[in-house]
Amino acid sequence: MPEAGAKTQRSPSMADVARAAGVSGQTVSRVATGRGVVKAETRQRIIATMQELGYRPNGAARALRDGRYRSIGVIMSSLSSHGNMRTIDAIASECAAGGYSLNLIPLGAATQASVSGAFARLNEEAVDGVIIVIEAHSLAEAEVELPTGLPVVVIDSDRKGRYPVVDTDQAQGAKLATEHLLDLGHETVWHVAGPPESYSAHGRRQSWERTLIERGARVPEVITGDWSADSGHRAGLILAARDDVTAVFAANDQMSLGLLRAFHERGLRVPDDVSVVGFDDMAESANFWPALTTVRQHFDQVGVEAMRALIAAMEHRQTAPADLVPTELIVRGSSGPPPHRR
Structure with missing residues (x-):
């Protein structure tokens, strides 16, 4: 000392x-x-x-020289979700490849005060642009007004306005999952949804319901979870008590894992008695038992496209108002035809 x-x-x-x-x-x-x-x-x-x-010349001096701080800010509502971690990893890789540093500000609730405060901090840190990853209706419904003065790209939102939006095609993914189960011969598909405040959960639920209606299938009552395997397990115990459930689409893979456990505990075989399809294709999904049929999100591509859109905005080039990254269905062992009538 x-x-x-x-x-x-x-x-x-x-x-x-x-x-x-x-x-x-x-x-x-x-x-x-x-x-x-x-x-x-x-x-x-x-x-x-x-x-x-x-x-060493400071960041402000460098900015005076070339007009750039070579720094990107990211405001993110949660670091705990699989998708957000994959997306931020891709953004960080793109920043490194492009010679940018990354300044990450995680938020709790997405409120006007928290988002404005995060913008103020990023202005103090002298960034060239901001990527916002706030998976909440508060942003999608414009309850949060974004401050002006910095180029902005929004991920995971249906926000309409002057900012480019990059997101997984939630509706396409849920449609792929629901149609897959209907095409296998199931009369309908039950759904374990994500939390109601989640934009992506809302989009998947809407698409699931719309697909059933378009195919003339009954729309069952939705069971709502919180993205966790425990909530999937609770939903699975409810569904296992019914004799009319042969197919379930869960809004993410973690809840699918809980479903598989509940069905096993109640003596139901997957997929012989009931089929399960998830959403995400997290790395562990291929090692569930049985291996999980799921919708693959390309989180890395979302991060890449967000950085491309932000750089275009910083360079005052034309950008698309919205860019949806396609999903794909990965068929594994957890889905199959419905059981024969007893």
Whole structure:
């Protein structure tokens, strides 16, 4: 530990460089920012002095030089979900490849105050643009007004407005899952939905219901979970007590895992007695027993497309108002034809 009364060593300033090099602060500023004319001999002396003192031009100086901070802000409602972690990983990889740093601000509830506060923090950190990942109706229904002054791209929202939106095609994925089970011969498909405040859960539920109606199938009562395997297990116990359930579409793979456990505990064989289809294709889904039929989301592509849209916005190029990344159905062992009538 430093001795009591010892002074903390400060970083060298532009004024220190100017004194040591025998030039004005304005001349040092021209060299640091790359703006203005400085004699080659003087420039070299200033650069040598910077290196000797350990001086580094700050982010603001670099921005004055090239018009960019080379930094991206990300505001994210949750770091706990599988999809959000995959998406932020892809965004981080794209930032690294493009020479950008990443400043992540996780939120709790998506409120006007929390989003505005996050924007204020990012403005202080000097970022070039912001990607928002808030999976909530509060953003989709425009209850949260985004501050102006920075290029913005929104992920996982149906928000209408001036900002580009990138998202998985939720409706297509739920349609693929529901049609797969109907095509196998099931009379209808039950649904374990995600939480009502979730935009993606809402989109999947709407598409499931719309697909059943289009195919002339009965629309069963929805059971609502919270994305967790435990909530899927509770839903599975309810469904296992009925004798008319032969096919279930769960809004994510974690809840599907809970369904498989509940059906096993109640002596139901999957898929002989009841079929299960999930949504996400998380890495473990192929190792469920049986291996889970599910809808694959390309979270990495969502992150890539979000970065591309943000860079286009920062460069004032034309961007699409919305970009939906397609899903695909991955058929494995948890889905099959309905059981014969007893």
